[in-house]
Amino acid sequence: MSRLFRDVEGGPLCPQGSVVCIGAFDGLHLGHRALVHRAVERARELGVPAVALTFEPLPREFFAPAQKPPRLTLARAKFEGLRDIGIDLVGLLRFDAKLASMEAERFVREILVGRLQVREVWIGPDFRFGKGRAGDLTLLRTLGESLGFTAHAIHPVAVDGERVSSTRIREALNVGDFDSVERLLGRRYAIAGRVVRGKQLGRTLGYPTANLRYGGKRPPLQGIYATRVHGVGAHPIASVSSFGTRPTVAGVEPLLEAHLFDFDGDLYGRRIAVEFVARLRDELAFADLPALVAQMHRDAQQARDLLSTFKQQACA
Known part of the structure; x- marks a missing residue:
């Protein structure tokens, strides 16, 4: 069992x-997975724990709070993904002013050596760390010679002739290109969370929803989608989902709302995952609730049609 x-x-x-x-x-894409798999492989060969160090919030979120990059993966999903790959210990380090100002050499001495007794360090090809991003592979190797560890970088992973990156995934999500996202992630894109209570307006309109919050992070996509919900039964349930701020009803906090087709049950408190299959349209403001409901009917039918085709393709 992984520890945190x-x-x-x-x-x-x-x-x-x-x-x-x-x-x-962020996203645990194919490049990340290659790095983690290599660390796990080496840890098993040496008979020691495999450790993944990451940060919460992400450094870019800390340094530019008004211009946060869209988050692909929330902290819990990241931990679960690292655990599933084989990581034994996850360091979800609090990235605050203290950590941001830590010199790279001190980071190595106090965290890698002092806390983790590191024997090998593995990083991506362009990884930087420490105050002013002064730490790199060269520094790790230099310090490793005197502190008793080795440092290595993996080669970039390419898909469709270009390097896999979180930026590419964000760009593909923004335009609803979920097939490209799947190639970059190695799996379908989904957002997981615990179902929370909303205002229950959807139920009064004939479209009850399972609602997931996004932890105060900036979502990587916004609009109306054909989706499938995992974690409710033995098979994913077809659904139509809205991810946004609900302008017609004066919403503020980004909320993922999934309406499960042909389902009637209480999901409050349950942990589910919403898989995105196709983008239907932008989030819009409507003049009144009847106009909103009429569009919801159209969205639901379009999602049913798309998901029926998607299911047939998946079984082919």
Whole structure:
């Protein structure tokens, strides 16, 4: 079972040594997975724990709060993904002013060596760390010679002739190109969370929804989608979903609302995952609720038709 730690300070966590990979891991795309798989492989060969170090919030969210990049993966989903790949210990480090100002050499000495007793460090080809992004592979290798570890970088992973990156995934999500997203992630894109209570307006309009919050992060997509909901039964349930701020009813917080077709049950408190299949349209403001309901009918029928075709393709 994977363990989680948040703090930079503290006693040794891996007395027998460890293999550590470091990165933002937003989305856990094929490039991230290649890095993590390599660290896990080396850890198993050495007989020590595999450790993934990442950050919450992401450094870019900390340094530019007014211009946060869209988040592909929330913290819990990231932890679960790293666990499923084989990571034994996840360091979800609190990225605050203290950590942002930590010199790269101190990061190595106190965290990698002091807390994790690192024997090997694995990073992506362009990874930087420490104050002013001064830390890189060269620094790791130099310090490793005196502190007793080695440092390595994996080669970039390419799909369709271009390097896999979180930026490419965000761009594809923005235009609803979920097939490209699947090629970059190695899986269909989905957002998981625990169902929360909303204003229950959808129920009064004939479209009850399972609602997921996005943790105060900036969503990577917005609009109306044909979706499938996992975690309710043995098979995913076809659905139509809205992800946005609900302008017709004066919503503010981004909310993912999934209406499950031909389903009548209480999902409050349940953890589900909403898989995105196709983009239907932008989120719009309507003059009144009847106009909104008429459009919801059209969206639902379009989603049913698309998902029927998608299911047939998946079974072919």
